[in-house]
Amino acid sequence: MQPSIPATLREQTLGLLSSGAATSRSDLVEALRVAPSTVTAVVRRLIEEGVLLEEGVGRSTGGRRPRILRLRATDGVLAVAELGGRHARVGLLSPAGVLRRAEEVPIDIAAGPEQVFGAFKETFTRLQAADAPGQPLLGVGVALPGPVEFPGGRVVGPARMPGWSGLDPARHLSTVFDGFAGPVLVDNDAKAAGIGEYVTRSLAARDMIYVKAGTGIGACLVSDGQIYRGGGGLSGDVTHVRVADSGERQCSCGSRGCLETVASGAALARELSAPGLPDIMVAVADGDPAVVTAVRQAGRLLGVALSGLVNFLNPDAVVIGGALSSLGVYVAATKGVLYERCLPSMTESLSIEASVAGPDAALVGLGQLLRTAADARTS
Template sequence: MHQPNSATLREQTLDLLNSGAATSRSDLVEALRVSPSTVTAVVRRLIEEGVLLEEGVGQSTGGRRPRILRLREIDGVLAVAELGGKHARVGLCTPGGALRSTEEVPIDIAAGPSVVFKTVGETFARLQAAAAPGQPILGVGVALPGPVEFPTGRVVGPARMPGWSGVDPDDYLRRSFGDVQGPVIVDNDAKAAAIGEYATRELEPRELSGDMIYVKAGTGIGACLVSDGQIFRGGRGLSGDVTHVRVADSGELQCSCGSRGCLETVASGAAVSRQLAEQGKPGMSLRDIIVAVGDGDPAAVTLVRQAGRLLGVALSGLVNFLNPNAVVVGGALSSLDAYVAATRGMLYERCLPSITQSLTIEASVAGPDAALTGLGHLLRSTVS
């Protein structure tokens, strides 16, 4: 059996204890499927760091009564937000990274960082006043729909975010969120969502997949490779920008990046909206498209299926090259079975049988809060 690395075991241990899925070392041995000595080493390290406390005893199941493990209580909250082109999803996390409350508000990403972060800060203030009045802000995490250097958080050449290129969001966030005692983390939305997806799957009863390609398909398309519990960032942290990969059958359409024939022009929510407008149905948002597909609108269903097939075309080379255990489709379009099924079908058609024999291709289990969950995990590792 594959042995996870120490960093992955640490995160999995914290997730299991934070969710209540495990309360003792024996629970961790069973859930993590590792040796008792490995669990003892991880737990000892977390106790030394002051993250865990071991106190009290549980009920015996035939042997010595187990000592109870619990996360050390920290007073404070983590502020997390995912920005889209026309909306922001803002959340409040416990210091352990568990999402407590969320609110979605309209924004216009093209209005620029000052306006957008002011709205996000005001939204978080409402959540804090309702759920955690007087508690300090231990950290802030924001996911952006464009290329982000990591760990600097600097926005690099975003095609769909006019006025954001070169922006360092740290100062904006500290001003917008008030007195932040801890770190400010800015990441790409697909990478944050991939972290949240993997963390959610750690708590699933089925065996956790190994290497995973996560695709966030919404207005645009982003992706991330997760290997051994760690996301692959690349040299500057800019990996995964599949939205600008050229694909066949794209019609050489002009893309927001200035090039032609990009995946974004044919497989994204923005592409489907544009194509529907060309067929006499203008002004349809991504939510409108999802409703139309649910209602069986022939034009919407046909275009969504074609978009899913072209996503599969773009991913097939990556799947053949990387041989992942799973391809997970997240983002708003993942709620449409027609889109995910079309992607799956094209991957089976284009990839080698030896590659797809044990490949899982499915929709996200973390849902719309995947990026917020991922940001909570990133922040938790810095404040624990």
């Protein structure tokens, strides 16, 4: 059996070729900043898998004319969705995991899996009709805003998903998608987004803490392209870490003083009596002093919760995603506290910044996880 390609190299190679940023092996060497032998091994494996074709020659830049690489046209699509409390982001991916279309639609997570997954199926069907009519469905993936056992996919005690605890969403998805018998994958939203962020970034960050800061807060550790899941697959629940200066506010989990009660979008909306995150973002952009002060304090408290993790894990990067990552004052406040509270040896080369994958991080991550699941089924 041929050795597998590291997830990051595979994703980045396919992304560069699909976008046109690279068309040859030499382009890949320059873009990926790896040895020519590494690129040769990756390209050879992808050609053997039938994903790539190498044919024709390009323009010479002083040496031998390069062979041209291109993705092989392959029928099939992946259906993916990231679910929130009030919205779902639905995507259509190529078999190689390249996002071709995405659309955000309103949902109510409390309505239950049948109604929510029905909205997912309806939206995906519309995207497929516009972009890939008649192409077969190869996999279905969903990211949920709550604790999810992996790989089983059972939802475990979600604080913001009434009626979902103990359910097997994969079984419901198979039914909604007309008895689909291919890979069906369900994961936590922060974990899926963490993988999507990891494969979108350069190879420099081997160990990355990813935080999804939106209405709620979730996190994960990605190490060498793999999520650290813990004994029961439920790692990363930073939202219920107890923090000082929380005011002992009641949390949705039933406890008091959790990070979620002071640093999440829901907490900010409650404190500021705002209808939701979009209004808070507009107020920050307008320089509203009360809102800016509240957002800065929320970011600082996130930094307090993360400082112990940084000192313990010594990651290469801390990445903040989710809706709040678009607020520079929130990210800057988190960064400031991490530099203040962590050991200098831990922050000397630590990258702390907002997401580069943006709102599609979880969709890209689900594509990577589905391909991994499909490879496992055929190995």
